[in-house]
Structures are given as structure tokens and as C-alpha cells.
Amino acid sequence: MTDQTSQDLTDQGIPAPEGEVDLIETDYEIGQDNIEGSLGPFGFDIHNPVFLVSGLSIVAFVFYALALPGQAEAVFGWLRPFLTSTFDWLFLSAGNIFVLFCLALIVLPVGRVRLGGAEATPDYSYSGWFAMLFAAGMGIGLMFFGVLEPVYHMAISQPLGTPSPFAEDGSLIPGNVDAAREMGLAATIYHWGLHPWAIYAVVALALALFTYNKGLPLTIRSAFYPIFGERIWGWTGHVIDIIAVFATLFGLATSLGFGAQQANAGLSHVFGVPEDLTVQILLITGITAIALISVLRGLDGGVKVLSEINMVVAALLLIFVLVAGPTGTILADFGEGMLAYVKDLPALSNPFGREDTDYMQGWTAFYWAWWISWSPFVGMFIARVSRGRTVREFVVCVLLIPSLVCVLWMAVFGGAAIDQVLSDPVNSAVKAQVIDSYNPPMSLFAMLEALPWASVTSVIGIVLVIVFFVTSSDSGSLVIDTITAGGKIDAPLPQRVFWCTFEGAVAIVLLVGGGLSALQAMVISTGLPFTLVLLMMCFAIFRGLQAEAH
Amino acid sequence: MFKQILVPVDLAHAGRLTRACEVAGDLARHYGIGVTYVAVAAPQPGEVAQSPEAYREKLDAFAAAEAERHGHRVSSRLMVSPDPAAELDEALVRALEESGADLVVMASHVPGWVEHVFPSHGGRLASHAKASVLLVRP
Numbered sequence: 099m100t101d102q103t104s105q106d107l108t109d110q111g112i113p114a115p116e117g118e119v120d121l122i123e124t125d126y127e128i129g130q131d132n133i134e135g136s137l138g139p140f141g142f143d144i145h146n147p148v149f150l151v152s153g154l155s156i157v158a159f160v161f162y163a164l165a166l167p168g169q170a171e172a173v174f175g176w177l178r179p180f181l182t183s184t185f186d187w188l189f190l191s192a193g194n195i196f197v198l199f200c201l202a203l204i205v206l207p208v209g210r211v212r213l214g215g216a217e218a219t220p221d222y223s224y225s226g227w228f229a230m231l232f233a234a235g236m237g238i239g240l241m242f243f244g245v246l247e248p249v250y251h252m253a254i255s256q257p258l259g260t261p262s263p264f265a266e267d268g269s270l271i272p273g274n275v276d277a278a279r280e281m282g283l284a285a286t287i288y289h290w291g292l293h294p295w296a297i298y299a300v301v302a303l304a305l306a307l308f309t310y311n312k313g314l315p316l317t318i319r320s321a322f323y324p325i326f327g328e329r330i331w332g333w334t335g336h337v338i339d340i341i342a343v344f345a346t347l348f349g350l351a352t353s354l355g356f357g358a359q360q361a362n363a364g365l366s367h368v369f370g371v372p373e374d375l376t377v378q379i380l381l382i383t384g385i386t387a388i389a390l391i392s393v394l395r396g397l398d399g400g401v402k403v404l405s406e407i408n409m410v411v412a413a414l415l416l417i418f419v420l421v422a423g424p425t426g427t428i429l430a431d432f433g434e435g436m437l438a439y440v441k442d443l444p445a446l447s448n449p450f451g452r453e454d455t456d457y458m459q460g461w462t463a464f465y466w467a468w469w470i471s472w473s474p475f476v477g478m479f480i481a482r483v484s485r486g487r488t489v490r491e492f493v494v495c496v497l498l499i500p501s502l503v504c505v506l507w508m509a510v511f512g513g514a515a516i517d518q519v520l521s522d523p524v525n526s527a528v529k530a531q532v533i534d535s536y537n538p539p540m541s542l543f544a545m546l547e548a549l550p551w552a553s554v555t556s557v558i559g560i561v562l563v564i565v566f567f568v569t570s571s572d573s574g575s576l577v578i579d580t581i582t583a584g585g586k587i588d589a590p591l592p593q594r595v596f597w598c599t600f601e602g603a604v605a606i607v608l609l610v611g612g613g614l615s616a617l618q619a620m621v622i623s624t625g626l627p628f629t630l631v632l633l634m635m636c637f638a639i640f641r642g643l644q645a646e647a648h
Numbered sequence: 649m650f651k652q653i654l655v656p657v658d659l660a661h662a663g664r665l666t667r668a669c670e671v672a673g674d675l676a677r678h679y680g681i682g683v684t685y686v687a688v689a690a691p692q693p694g695e696v697a698q699s700p701e702a703y704r705e706k707l708d709a710f711a712a713a714e715a716e717r718h719g720h721r722v723s724s725r726l727m728v729s730p731d732p733a734a735e736l737d738e739a740l741v742r743a744l745e746e747s748g749a750d751l752v753v754m755a756s757h758v759p760g761w762v763e764h765v766f767p768s769h770g771g772r773l774a775s776h777a778k779a780s781v782l783l784v785r786p
Contacts, residue, residue, distance in 0.1 A: 129660070129695035313698045396734025482692075482730070576731070587690045588732040 117216030120645040122312040122323055126331045132584050142593055145584030147336045152343040152582060156600055163607040174608075174616035181622045182459040189466040190449035190458070192629045196296040197447075199636045200493050203303075208643040209490030213303075214310040216647060220486035236290075236500075237408065237566030238357040239468075240507050241559065246541040247289070247461075248512025249519060249532045252282025257457040258445050263520065264533065270523060281442070282516055283435025283509060285457065288446045290504040291439065292497060294469040297632070299496040301477030304635050306484045306492075307642050315585025316481070318342040318474055318631070324641035325634060338631055339581050342474045345628040346581075347597075347604060349471030350574040352617040354605035356539075357567040358382045359614070363539035364560040368553055379606050385564055386602030389571035393594050401572045408565045415558055416510055422549045423514035431516070432509035464618055467625030470632060475577045489643065515545040538614070571601055650675075653683045654749035654779070656740055656769070659696045659706055668755035668784040673718030675753065682721035685711045686743040688732045700728050723747075737772040744777050756783040 134143045144150075163170040182189075203209050212218055253262050260281040263274040304321035314320035319335035326334050358378045365371040392400035420428055452458045484492050519529045527544035531537045546555045575598040576587075582597075583589035608616045655672045657665055676683050689696070689703045697703035704726045711722040725747060727739040744752065756770035774781040 128693060132695075309692060313693055316692045394734065396738075397731035398735060399738075400734075585693070586695060587692055588694065591733050594733070 117212070117218065118647045119215045119311045120642075120647075122308075122314060124314070124323075124328065124331075126328070128315045128585050129583075131331070132586070143583060143586065143589045144593065145339075145582055147333070148339045148343065148584070149582040151336070152340050152347075153596075155344070156347060156604065160600070160603050160607050163611040167611050170607075170611035171616065174612040174619040178464075178615055178619035178622060179459075181619070181626065182463040183455070185626060186455075186459045186463040187449040188626075189463045189470075189629065190447060192470075192633055193293045193297070193462075193466045194447050194449070195633065195636065196300050197292050200296045200299050200497055203493050203643075204490050208640070208646070209488065209493070211307075211311075211489045211643050211646040213306045213487055213489065213492065214485040218310075218486040236504065237412070238353045238360075238563060238570060240412075240504065241542060241563050241566065242356045242360050242538070243286075244507055244511035244542060245515040245528060245545045246532060246538050247286045248282045248508060249515050249528055249541070250282075251285040251457065251461075252278045252516055253519070253533045255285070255454070255457040255461060257281055257285040257454050258442060259454055264523070268523070268534075270520070275520060279431065279516055279520065280434050280438040283431055283512060284438035284442050285446065285461075286508050286512060287435055287439040287505050288443065289462065289465045290508055291501040293447075293466070294504075295497050295501050297466075297469045297473050298476045298480060298500075299493055300632060300636060300639065301473040302480035302484060302496060303489065303492065304639050304642075305477055305481035307489075307639060309481065310485050311646060312642065316478070316587065317581050317585035320585070321635050321638050321642075324638045324645075341624075341627050341631055343578055343581055344624040345471035346474045346574065346578055347601060348620045348624045349468060349475070350570060350601050351604040351608055352468060352471075352621045353570055354382060354567060354601060355609050355614070355617040357563050357570075358385075358605065358609065359539040360542065361385075361560055361563045361567070363537075364543050364556055364563065367540065367543045368556045368560070375609060378609055382602050382606050382609075385567045386571060386598060388564075389568045389575075389598055389602075390595055392568055392572040393575055393598050394591065397573075397576065401569050401576075404565055404569050404572075408562060408569065411558065411565075412562055415555065415562065416507060418555065419514050419546075419549065420510050423510070424517050427517050428510055428513040431513040432506065435509055435513075436505065464622060467622040467629070468618075470629050471621050471625040473628075473632065474581065475574055478577050478580070479573070511542070511545065514549075515541070518545065518548050571598055574598075574601060650679050650681055650751040650780075652681055652747065652749040653751045653753055654744055654747055655683055655685050655753050656743075656773075657685050657687050657707070657710065659687060659703070659710060660694075662710070664786065665755050667786065668753055669714060671782065671784050672753040673714065673720060675751070676720035677718060682723060683711075683714070684723045684725055684743075684747045684749055685714065686725045686727060686740065686747070688727045688729055688736050688739045688743075690732050691728055691730065700726060736769055737776070740769065740773055741776055744773075744779055750779045752777065752779055752781045754781065754783055756785060 131145055132143055133146045251257055253264055256262060258281070260277055261274045263271055263278040265271050305316060308314045308320040308323065309316045312323065314323060317339060319330045319338045322330050322335065322338060358381045361381055362373055362378050366373040371377060392404060480496055515528045518526045523529055527547050528541060531540040531544040542559055543556050546552050546559060549555065575594045578597045579589055579594045580587050583593065608620060653672050653676055655668060672683050685707060687703065687707050689700050691700060693699065697706055707724045707726055711724040715722040725743055727743050729735045729739045752773060754770045754773065756768050770781065770783040774783070
């Protein structure tokens with residue numbers, strides 16, 4: 099006799115598709131290509147080609163950069179400008195295609211398809227998982243660029259040829275101030291609003307659709323079934339998954355590098371710790387060790403708890419800056435920045451014939467590559483919460499809610515900083531750190547310095563960066579481990595420890611081999627092939643949706 | 649002596665469960681009590697089944713086969729966890745409390761130095777559960 103009480107006891111179970119779906123019949127079984135065994139006392143369960151190719155390449159990369167740092171630095175220094183100046187049009191066009199694709203899904207009849215089957219009901223509220231998604235996906239970026247980017251676009255990068263409000267001798271040109279102020283925020287909102295979230299929505303939708311409605315494993319290759327059929331279980335699929343692993347790993351390492359530099363700058367600002375590579379390496383090592391503890395505590399006990407705490411602290415910091423800073427000006431800037439964004443969006447997103455290459459190649463192309471390389475990662479988190487939603491509901495939520503939060507963050511931190519720069523250029527620490535000398539990791543602390551309780555808020559800033567580092571590293575390891583285990587999410591923990599350790603190692607060698615420009619060079623080189631993968635993915639999603647009842 | 653036995657099973661490695669299941673069957677007959685077979689699965693498609701529903705069916709079938717072999721009362725229980733690799737131990741402790749079992753019979757491997765860093769699931773359960781725990785080595 100067996101009882102069915104187990105039915106009631108599963109608090110988080112996702113049942114088989116409910117209602118009509120178009121299940122894909124395949125003989126492939128999850129884990130069939132995996133090799134299981136043990137290395138010394140450690141058990142492993144890995145997807146053979148994907149794990150070995152990506153794992154060995156990463157180890158080789160780390161040793162190459164450590165053995166020949168001079169050569170590596172030269173390569174990275176050349177790679178970034180080459181890629182952004184050659185492929186800027188591709189990144190920008192791809193970004194626009196993802197946004198248009200998402201908008202099309204909202205209006206087309208396929209938007210009625212329900213993820214998980216026609217009768218499925220939503221399993222999760224968005225709140226807890228959105229916390230994780232922010233903490234994992236954008237946390238460090240928001241901390242690093244919140245002050246830097248709006249000020250930089252306002253005064254230096256001149257998006258769309260908007261002239262700087264500062265003359266050569268550093269004096270204000272009053273006639274340029276209003277336009278530059280609007281453009282500073284609009285050009286930043288463009289990088290943090292609809293476009294990144296459209297990229298994430300595409301990957302999340304692909305993972306959710308092919309896992310929940312088609313019954314395929316939770317890995318990137320599954321989305322390509324409508325294009326390649328059974329071949330996705332062979333090398334075609336291996337290559338797709340390997341590209342996804344590289345993109346995720348280097349995207350993550352870039353964030354970790356930013357985080358380490360910013361934490362170092364903050365510690366130096368508040369406690370006088372020296373600001374150099376040694377300290378940054380120690381920071382990455384120490385924080386990775388904390389991330390390992392979080393990995394061992396699991397998803398609910400580790401990263402979810404940390405994310406929720408961090409979201410609350412970040413929200414408090416946001417409110418503090420809003421209230422302690424020039425509240426009225428910030429809110430007005432927010433409104434004007436949004437209007438300018440809507441007005442300038444066609445020009446900002448135009449991939450061809452642009453003169454403002456400093457902005458378009460130096461910033462936009464880099465951002466698109468970075469967001470794209472993050473997409474497997476953030477996509478997997480969004481996919482997990484999206485079962486039971488219709489495609490239309492899903493796309494609207496994923497595009498709008500996080501975009502608004504990001505834009506608000508940028509408007510508050512950037513708006514407060516821009517106000518400091520313009521109202522008192524001579525004494526502004528932000529102007530000194532961003533415009534007069536370019537010292538990105540210090541920008542946040544320079545802005546906080548002009549507000550009350552600067553030493554307290556700076557320490558809070560440092561803690562936020564460090565905890566965001568931990569959550570990114572932990573959840574990144576989970577995602578990479580899932581892909582390299584052929585879609586298994588219960589592979590042995592030591593594998594996740596391996597990835598977590600090597601994320602830290604890659605961040606260290608990139609900082610050794612050329613600092614920020616090396617980080618950005620690698621994220622662009624791995625983001626490029628994944629951009630092509632994502633473009634194909636849009637087509638595959640559309641085919642997959644058409645086969646569903648709607 | 650005992651009221652109910654709990655046997656954690658991983659259907660992906662059913663071959664390694666034989667000894668533990670034999671022991672549980674013998675004990676159940678000896679004391680005239682039932683056995684609850686418990687498994688932990690993720691909500692996403694996995695190696696054993698495409699969904700927790702399908703996993704539950706396989707677990708029921710596994711329990712029924714055990715009942716036929718040993719002639720004892722069986723029940724089954726599936727715990728769903730978003731991160732089974734890291735949260736298995738918590739899920740098993742919860743299953744133990746919910747099922748009311750007071751004896752756990754569980755397959756475990758021979759420990760080595762690595763258990764200082766990654767303790768075995770059986771070891772963790774023994775240190776956290778109120779019930780008696782019998783670990784069956786291969």
C-alpha cells in the first residue's frame with residue numbers, strides 16, 4: 099500500500115505541465131552523457147565534454163595570464179578597442195532586436211501561452227526571487243556605476259554630441275548645463291532600462307518554455323531544439339553550452355573585479371588601507387572564501403537570505419541619499435531624465451553612422467556584451483519564478499519592474515552626484531574623482547562624502563559591495579554548475595566549490611593582467627559569440643511558442 | 649521497540665540501496681512496523697524524472713516493489729527542494745519529523761578525511777535527528 103500524503107507535503111513542488119502543452123518527445127535522458135566517479139575522495143557528476151572543455155580552458159587561461167602577464171596585458175589592451183570598434187553595430191543591433199522581440203511577444207497572440215501549461219497557476223510571488231535576481235545580477239554594477247556613469251556622460255563622454263557643461267579651464271558654461279544634465283541621466287537609463295532586461299527576458303523565457311512546457315533539461319541548449327532537433331544532444335549543443343559557460347564566467351569575473359576594486363577604494367577612503375593589487379587579491383580571496391560558505395549552505399540558507407538582507411540595506415541607502423541629498427532636484431531630474439530617455443531612445447540606440455564613439459563603443463557596446471554574458475545567469479533565476487505566468491504577463495513584468503528600480507537607483511545616486519558637481523564644482527569630490535582624474539571605484543564614496551554621516555554610509559557601501567560579491571559568486575557557481583552538469587541541479591557540491599574558486603581566480607588574474615581593461619576585454623570577447631546564440635534563440639522561442647496552444 | 653522506519657532513497661543510484669533496503673525490510677518484519685521511503689528531488693526536470701509528479705510515481709513503484717519483496721507495510725514521501733545537493737540534510741530532517749518515524753536506516757559510504765569538510769548525509773542526520781540512525785556501509 100502506498101499513500102499519496104506526499105502530495106500535500108511538498109511546499110515548492112512544480113508538477114508536470116497542467117493542461118495542454120506541446121511536450122517534445124526525445125529519447126534523451128538528463129545525465130545520460132554525464133560521467134560520474136570520484137577524484138580522490140571527491141565525488142563528481144559532470145557533463146563530460148562541456149565540463150572538460152570549459153573547465154580545462156579556464157584553468158589554462160588562468161595559468162597563461164599568470165605565467166606571461168606582460169603578454170596577456172598587451173593582448174587584453176588591444177582586444178577591447180578592436181572588438182568594440184569592429185562589432186559595435188552588432189551589439190547595438192542585437193540589443194534593439196531583443197527589445198523589439200519582447201514588445202512583439204506582448205502584442206502577438208502567442209503572448210497568451212502560459213508557461214507550465216494552459217492550466218498552470220503561478221508557484222512563486224516575485225518578491226523573494228527578484229531580490230536574488232537583483233543581488234546576483236546587477237548589485238555590484240549598481241554600486242559601481244550609480245555615481246560614475248551619470249556624471250561621466252554628463253561631463254565627458256558627450257552622448258549624441260551633447261556638449262560638456264565644463265570649459266577647458268574647468269569653469270561652468272551655463273548654457274550647456276541643462277542639456278548635459280538631462281543627457282547624463284538619459285544616456286545612463288538607456289544602459290540600465292529596457293535593453294538589459296529584454297536580453298534577460300529572452301533567455302529566461304527560453305529556459306522556462308523549454309523546461310516547463312517541453313520537458314527538456316534546464317540548460318541553454320534545450321532552447322535550440324526547434325532549430326537543431328536531436329543534434330542539440332551532440333556537439334552542436336555542447337558548443338552552445340560551452341559558450342554560455344564562458345560568457346557567464348567572464349561576466350561574473352568582471353563584476354567580481356569591479357567589486358574588489360570598489361571595496362578596496364572604500365576601505366582606503368575610510369580606514370586608510372593601501373589601494374593596490376595585493377589588497378585586491380586578498381579581498382577577492384577572502385570574499386570568495388565567504389562565498390564558499392554560502393555555497394555550502396545551499397540556495398535557501400545562503401544566497402537567498404543574504405540577498406534579502408542586502409536588498410533591504412540597499413533600499414535604506416537609496417532612501418538615505420534621496421532624503422539627505424537634494425530631494426526635489428533628484429525627483430525632478432528623474433522625471434526629466436525619463437522624458438529625455440524616451441525622446442532620445444531612437445538616436446541612442448541607432449547602431450550606424452554615429453559620431454559619439456566614446457559613448458557608443460566605450461560604454462554601450464561594453465554594456466551590451468556584459469548584459470549578454472550575464473544572461474544565462476539572470477535568465478535562470480527569472481525562469482525559476484515564472485512558471486504559471488503567461489508569456490505576455492511575464493515579459494511585461496520582467497521588462498518594466500526591474501527597469502524602473504534600476505532607473506530610480508541611477509536617478510537618485512547619479513542625480514545627487516550631478517547636483518554636487520554642478521552646484522559647487524570647486525569643492526566637489528565627485529568632480530575631482532570622476533572628471534578631473536578618472537578614478538571609478540572612488541566615485542560612490544566621493545558622493546557620500548558630501549552627505550551627512552559619510553563614514554557610516556561609506557562603511558555600509560563597502561559591506562553592500564562585499565555581500566553583493568558573495569551572492570554573485572555563489573549563485574553564479576550554481577548556474578555554471580547546472581550547465582556543466584548537463585542540466586542537473588543536484589550534482590555534488592564540490593563541483594560548485596570548484597567553479598566558485600575559479601571565478602575568484604579568473605577575477606584575480608584579470609586584475610593582474612591589466613585591471614579594468616582586461617576585465618572588459620574578456621567580457622566582450624565571450625559576449626560576442628553568445629550574442630549570436632541569443633539571436634538564434636529568439637527564432638527558436640518563437641517556433642516553440644507557435645507549437646503551443648494559444 | 650520502534651514505531652516506524654524511514655529509509656532515504658536516491659532513485660538515481662538505486663543499485664547502492666540494496667543492503668540498506670534489505671536491513672530495513674528485515675527490521676520491519678521483526679518489529680511488525682511499516683517503512684516510509686523518502687526521496688528528495690528538485691522541481692526541475694532531472695535524471696530520474698521530468699517532474700516531481702513523475703518522480704513520485706517512480707518512488708511509489710519502488711516502495712510497492714519493496715513491499716512485495718519483504719511483505720511489510722510501506723508508504724512513500726517526496727520532498728521537493730530547490731537546491732537538493734546542498735539542502736538534502738534539512739529536507740531529510742523535515743521528512744523525519746513529518747513522518748513520525750523513530751528509526752532511520754540509510755545507506756552510507758565509508759568515511760575518509762574529506763568528511764571533515766563535507767560530512768556524509770547519514771552523519772549529518774545522526775547528529776541532528778532525535779531518532780535512532782542506522783548507517784549501512786556498502
